[in-house]
Structures are given as structure tokens and as C-alpha cells.
Amino acid sequence: MKINNFNSDEKILRYTNKIDYFLNAHKTLIVTELDLTNKCNHRCPGCCGHNENNAELSKEQVEVVVENLKAMDNKGVILSGGGEPTISPHFEYAIKLLKNSGQNIGLNSHGMNLDDNKSELIASNLEYFRISLDAGSEEMYHKIHGMKANHFAKTLQNIENFAKTKQRLGSKISFGVGFLTSKITQCDMESFVKLVKDRGADFAQFRPFTGDTLDITPQLEELRAKYEDSNFKIVASYQKYKEMHDTSDRGYSKCHGMFFSTVISADFKVWACLHFRQSKRHFLGDLREQSLEDIWRGSRIKEVYNSIDCANCPILCRNDSFNRTLNKLSLDITNSEFL
Numbered sequence: 001m002k003i004n005n006f007n008s009d010e011k012i013l014r015y016t017n018k019i020d021y022f023l024n025a026h027k028t029l030i031v032t033e034l035d036l037t038n039k040c041n042h043r044c045p046g047c048c049g050h051n052e053n054n055a056e057l058s059k060e061q062v063e064v065v066v067e068n069l070k071a072m073d074n075k076g077v078i079l080s081g082g083g084e085p086t087i088s089p090h091f092e093y094a095i096k097l098l099k100n101s102g103q104n105i106g107l108n109s110h111g112m113n114l115d116d117n118k119s120e121l122i123a124s125n126l127e128y129f130r131i132s133l134d135a136g137s138e139e140m141y142h143k144i145h146g147m148k149a150n151h152f153a154k155t156l157q158n159i160e161n162f163a164k165t166k167q168r169l170g171s172k173i174s175f176g177v178g179f180l181t182s183k184i185t186q187c188d189m190e191s192f193v194k195l196v197k198d199r200g201a202d203f204a205q206f207r208p209f210t211g212d213t214l215d216i217t218p219q220l221e222e223l224r225a226k227y228e229d230s231n232f233k234i235v236a237s238y239q240k241y242k243e244m245h246d247t248s249d250r251g252y253s254k255c256h257g258m259f260f261s262t263v264i265s266a267d268f269k270v271w272a273c274l275h276f277r278q279s280k281r282h283f284l285g286d287l288r289e290q291s292l293e294d295i296w297r298g299s300r301i302k303e304v305y306n307s308i309d310c311a312n313c314p315i316l317c318r319n320d321s322f323n324r325t326l327n328k329l330s331l332d333i334t335n336s337e338f339l
Contacts, residue, residue, distance in 0.1 A: 011322075015075075019259060027296060029072045034065065035082025035266040036094055036299040042084065043146030055267035060079075061287070062094045068292035070101045080108040082266050082277075087113055092121055099125045108132060108178075112157040114152055116165070123162070123171040130205060132161060132178045136191025144185065156199060163200030168193055172228050176203035176235070182212045189216065193223050194311060197232050206236040210275065210314045213244045240316040251321070252327035255308050257319025258299075258307050270295055273306050275314050 019029050037056040039165050044220060057065070069077065077098050079085040086109050088094070104127045111131030122129050124280060135141035141152040166175055177196040180187065189206070196204045206220060217238070222236045258272040268287045277284035284294035284304060285306050295301060310323075 001232065006293060015260075023326075027072050027293065029069075029074045029262060029292075029296065030071060030082065031076040032074050032261045033078045033080050033261075033276075034094075034229065035264065036062070036079060036085045036088035036091060037143045038081070038083040038266045039087055040081065040083035040110075041087060042112070044144060045117070053267065055265070056088060057090065057094075057266055059090050059093060060088050061268050062097060064100050064287060065268075066094075066097045066103075068185065068287065069098075069103060072193075072292050074103065076104045076106065078106045078108060080274075084110055084113065091118070092333065095121060095125050103225070106130070111158050111162075111177075113145075113157045114162060116161075119162050119165040120169065122165045122286060123169050123173050126173050128174040128176070129162070130176050130178050131162075131195070132180075132184065133159070133192065134180045136188035136193075136195055140185060140188045144180070146325075156195060159201060160199040161181055167200070174203070175201055176205050176207045177201050178207065180209045181206055181214055181216050182209045183214055185220070186214065186216060189219055190223060193227050193234065197227055203233040203235050207232070208237065208244075208316065210239055213315070215241050215244045217241050233327070233328070239321045243316060243320070250310055250323070252308055252323045253328070254305065255310055255313070255319055255323060255328035256329075257323050258305060258308075259296075260322065272301075272308070274318055 015030055016294075018030055035057075039054055039056060043206060077089075079094070085107060095105060105125060106128045107122060107126055108130050109132070111133070132140070134144045134150070138149040138152045141147060141155075142149075147150070156326050162175060165171075168172060177192075179185065179192050181189070197304070206216065208214065218235075218236065220236055228234055257271070262284070263271040263274045263277055264287070265271060269290065270284040270287065271277050271279070272282040272284055273279075282304060284301055285298070287291075
């Protein structure tokens with residue numbers, strides 16, 4: 001079982017062929033976030049999804065997406081939202097198609113809809129599964145997810161049940177539970193870790209709410225010293241917390257990451273950034289009209305790249321860490337031959 005260390009700045013350098021494509025404008029795509037549906041049965045007040053239009057990919061559209069991802073030599077697919085992926089009527093079908101096409105699959109879910117069949121499907125086919133709990137108490141769960149105490153209890157039971165399913169099947173999937181950090185949620189960090197560890201998850205993951213600059217690194221180190229062991233890890237988006245002390249200078253002006261990471265939304269459209277689904281400025285193309293490869297070779301993607309003002313993007317965004325790395329490829333370095 002391998003746990004993601006969220007070191008995107010290092011991971012991007014593993015794909016030397018993709019970087020070569022980047023420099024020569026070709027098939028650069030590495031990871032795609034795929035929204036099967038915009039529908040969701042949670043009521044998170046701070047939801048970063050886009051479920052206002054209740055769009056949902058059809059079975060035929062799922063097939064087209066998978067064909068396009070394979071043609072682009074895409075490596076990984078994150079089933080996310082949008083809405084809640086597990087309530088899509090084609091959730092099982094999408095996983096089987098993606099797996100058969102050679103894609104590695106990850107899943108972000110609120111975890112409340114799990115049953116035995118879904119758990120076995122996930123444990124048998126996915127590389128990672130993260131449940132977004134974001135609370136260590138019923139009160140915080142209601143505040144962050146807008147759901148009641150019985151829903152919190154149900155999700156905790158599903159975490160425990162999935163851990164048992166994973167063990168029973170001998171699955172190597174990386175299974176963790178996520179927590180979004182802010183001044184509001186900070187008080188629940190330790191109780192959250194206890195709940196997650198006691199229910200058999202492989203790891204607890206901390207990451208900041210988009211745009212939040214609370215650095216919880218000191219607390220993280222305390223929790224790691226207290227709760228980590230050979231069977232349980234505490235991980236975090238350390239590169240984001242590291243940059244929080246100075247968010248005034250991003251170190252880049254262009255979003256290079258949009259060529260390596262994209263979003264296909266539940267209305268069958270492609271976007272340059274998960275933070276700007278449904279933004280006209282970030283719209284790359286409609287899969288009803290173009291293939292993914294045609295979009296990547298077309299003029300629109302370059303127009304979007306040149307028009308994006310990174311100063312208006314969320315601080316510490318999804319692409320931030322590898323934007324910092326990729327920006328170094330275009331720096332004018334004096335005496336570069338003298339390594």
C-alpha cells in the first residue's frame with residue numbers, strides 16, 4: 001500500500017516525455033478530474049463543486065470520455081465533482097471502462113452512499129480512495145457538510161466497513177479520510193485523527209480550504225508524533241502550507257499546469273482549471289464538437305493559456321506547486337552549461 005505524499009512539484013518531473021510534449025505543443029495530459037454528475041445529496045455551505053445545473057454524463061458520453069483519455073495517453077483519472085460521483089447511475093460502468101483502458105483511478109467522495117457492492121468495486125479497481133469527512137464531531141460535520149448526526153454516524157460506519165472490505169480482499173488501495181483546515185475546523189483536528197485511526201483507515205489527510213492561509217504545520221507535527229505508526233499515517237499538502245507565509249509572489253505568471261491537468265465536467269465540456277468550471281474564460285472545448293486531442297492541438301487552449309491572469313486565481317491552487325516547477329523551464333539562466 002502506497003500513500004500519496006502530495007509532492008506534485010516532484011511528480012511532474014517524472015514525466016519527461018510529457019514535458020517534451022509541453023515544449024513542443026503535443027499530448028501533455030497526465031491527470032484528468034472527471035465529474036460523472038453534478039448532483040449531490042450533501043448540503044455543504046462552502047461547496048466548491050458545481051451542481052447548479054444537475055448535469056450528468058450519459059453512458060455513451062462516459063464511453064467517449066474514456067476513448068478520448070486513452071487516445072491522449074492520459075495516466076490518471078480522479079472521479080470527483082461536480083457532485084457526488086457515487087450517486088451517478090454509471091459509476092460502476094465508468095470504473096470498469098477506465099480500468100480496462102489502462103487508466104489509474106482515484107476517487108474523492110463524501111462516503112455516505114457506500115454499500116457492500118460499491119466498496120468491493122472500489123477496493124478491487126482503484127489506486128486511492130479518499131472520503132471527505134472534514135470533522136471530528138457531529139457539530140462540525142453539520143457546520144461543514146450541512147448534514148445531521150445520523151449522517152455523520154453513517155459515514156463513520158462506512159469508513160470502518162470499507163477498511164474491513166479492503167482487508168478481506170487483500171486490496172492494495174490507499175484508503176484515507178480528508179479534513180479541510182481553517183480557523184473554524186482547527187479545533188477538531190485531533191478528534192478527527194482519532195476517529196479515522198480507530199476505524200482502520202490507512203491515513204488522515206489535511207489540506208486547506210481553497211484560499212485559506214492558516215498554517216497548521218505545528219499541529220500536524222504534534223499529531224504525527226502522537227498517532228502515527230506502521231499502519232497509520234498523517235499526510236498533508238505540505239507544499240501549500242509551506243507557501244502560506246508569503247502568498248504575494250507566486251513565482252510564475254502563467255498557468256503551465258493546465259496542459260498537464262484538466263477537468264471534464266458533467267455537461268461534457270473541458271475546462272482549464274477545476275476551480276473555474278463553468279467559467280467562460282477557462283472553457284477549452286465541448287466534447288460534442290471536438291475530440292480531446294483536437295482541443296489540445298487547437299488554438300483555443302493557447303488563447304486560454306495566454307489570457308489567464310494568475311493573480312486572479314485562488315492562492316495555493318491545484319496547479320500551484322507544479323507551476324512553480326515548470327516555470328523554471330523557461331527561466332533565462334546565466335551560464336546554464338556549468339552545472
